[in-house]
Amino acid sequence: MVKIGTVLLLLLFFHNQQAYSLDAIGSTSDTMIATVGDAEPANLVPILRGTGQLGTQCFTDAACAPSLYCFACPAASELQPKCTRKTATATSTFPKNTSLPFNKYAWLTTHNSYAIFGSTPQAGVPIITFFNQEDSVTDQLNNGVRGLMLDMYDFRNDIWLCHSFQGTCYEFTAFRPANKTLAEIKTFLDANPNEVITIFIEDYVHAPNGISRLFTNAGLMKYWMPVAMMPSNGKPWPTLREMIQRNHRLLVFTQDSTKEATEGIAFQWRYTTENQYGDDGMRNGSCPKRNGTPAMSDVSRSLIVQNYFPTNPNPINACRDNSGGLFNMLSTCFAASGNRWSNYIALDFYKRSTGGGAFRALDFLNGQMECDCQDISKSCSC
Template sequence: MRTPHALLATTVALAAAVVAPQPAAAAVPAPGTYYVQSATTGLNAADSGGAVEQHRPRGNEDRQQWRLKPDGAAHLLENADAPGNCLGRSGDQAATVTCASADAAWEITPAGDDRYTLKVPGATRHLTVAPKPSGANYPARLGVGGAGDLATWYLTPVDPATAPMPPEDRRTLDQVTFLTAHNAYANGVDGGFAPPFVNLVPNQTRGIERQLSDGVRGFMLDIHQTPDGAILCHNSCTLVSRPVALWVDLQRMVDFLEAHPDQVVTVFLEDYVDPGVLRAELARVDGLSDVLYRPDRTGVRMNGWPAMADLIAANDRLLIFTDHSRSADQSAGLTRDSFGVMYQREWTVENYWSMGSGVGSSDWSCYSRWYDAGTNIPLTRTEPGFRPLFVMNHFRDVPIAGTAATDNTKLADRARRFCQPAARKKPTFLAVDHYDLGNPASAVATLNSYTYP
């Protein structure tokens, strides 16, 4: 039993612990080169002929990199492509000005969740995104105005410090990167996937079973509704010979998982069927319920993604996402997550699907697929305790084999310099055409060697 003196000492110590100041987080990031990235849109501040606009993240290609420097009690953001010119202001508009100008200085203050405000010294004006007009995107030109969500920014390092991957028994799902086949069903091996002319240009040239044995772990599938159920077709199932039913390819994946109890597979549905049709299609897959993973039932949104080892131990090894609208399903009276299909926009972020046509130059900018007049889900989206999985698309409009082979050799470089800083997270799924060309698996291996801060 404790003596009164011991009790008193313990009480004093506890009180001291309560009032003792805690180490303060760094008020401002260390000097270095950063992207100034809107916390609202995920787009980057770029020098555009003297104006400062928010542009799609383009790495070092679009005057979007800024060198953070102390300037007395304030800071400067000097454009990395135009030394001597800083992110500043001209009246109520953001502009590049000479770094010696009084209009170049900013007071940078933490705004929570790794976000900051950039305030005009001695004033109550901030660097801000202009308000969104009804039925339109946020304007490109940045302004100087009041506080609030539109005036919060990430300062994303151009070259962030990374850390080694945790041991296999502790690495979480969102720390791992998976090779993913875009239009995996459009392979010309398992069956037809499009009308005759389109059928001549497959996205992949190996069937689903071979894709699984080659290490593909993410599968993008387009499903359309026919009298026979959910069929895998590109744009339309009209005139398609020997189309494959969704349940057939899902059965191949479930059989693979049963034969390989240490593996995890993810399916992304571009989904054009009624929820009842999809539910009936899934019911045809033997063993699906044994391996289907339900993050909505396991506290992921509050606690983050589990360790891969825990998913494997629980046999939660098949994730199915749909791009369908929850609101449309609610109107129909049956939501897909009621039978285990997750709404992708609630659990992932995804960059725009195309890098351009099948030939010629490509567009490596990395911005949200879900950013338009009606939707704003930036790649940077996070929630307390939860970080969405990042689907990184790396393919063109037309899957020409030679172009895909060249593009796939550049996958790791685009992920590191463009998409990773754009999303402020490492890609979870690298989606490519012709996964067997250009060795995209090497990019997966590189990404699986470290964690992003």
């Protein structure tokens, strides 16, 4: 059981850290203003004009280029805010574009995508639980997130996105009805006809046909990839282009093994391998499988989920974790997975880093899978 005091302490830390990431950065800190003010005039030009590139000193998000935001990582001994990546490289810019099998791409995934700091309480009481992200699901998708991890529970005669204590959703751990987040997903898919989204459901829904009815009512079945079209036994997936052309642009996986037969929802671990989440999945040189799942090296599962977030979400350390630690773990999990690169990288506070972070990791993974190169965004030709 989570201790309430621990949650409140993390909330305080998170609130303090916001000073480094919001548009108001620098305006509340004389030290930061002085640091920027002491910069050479030439260095101030991109700051003032809003064209700051990766690593440029800044004091507001507006100082940075559109794909960047202004952020500092004290956990890595960085007090001066700088322009930091916040968006993924579009697959449309890859040398081979959408021509590869779906399992030859890497996708940024948010752990507990719905557990957003600052969420307005929907159940009538303040939310007292952990937070894992800091911007809306819509913003996550616009920034290039393509995998969403959602915990679904029976709650108030509906299905809600919720944390729980001992498997039960309470008013103070409930975030919102799931249909509100699915509405955001539908809006994005409607507006972006060349994008594919994967949803991983941690499934505590016991209402008969509850999940399938939820997606039907949300108007998402027209994008649903049927289980019959998903390759089993490690066979290659259709190409990304074929999935887009067929409008199979929504993959939904459940952790309830019974629902593939009863509701047509793919049982996640029949198609994916997954490393251990939490602190045990962040130990240098080790990429153990998640308890109860196939071995990381099981090639009969053609999609690999790589978790990289602590047991208790830590907004202060996330920028450090999402940088060097994450990048080093890519090769560790590659070896553990039978020399296969991960397809989904699941993180807390996905934008936080010391510069490139998760987006640099994705560029590396996609570069390796597409052209055996180091960076899909600039150095690949094949």
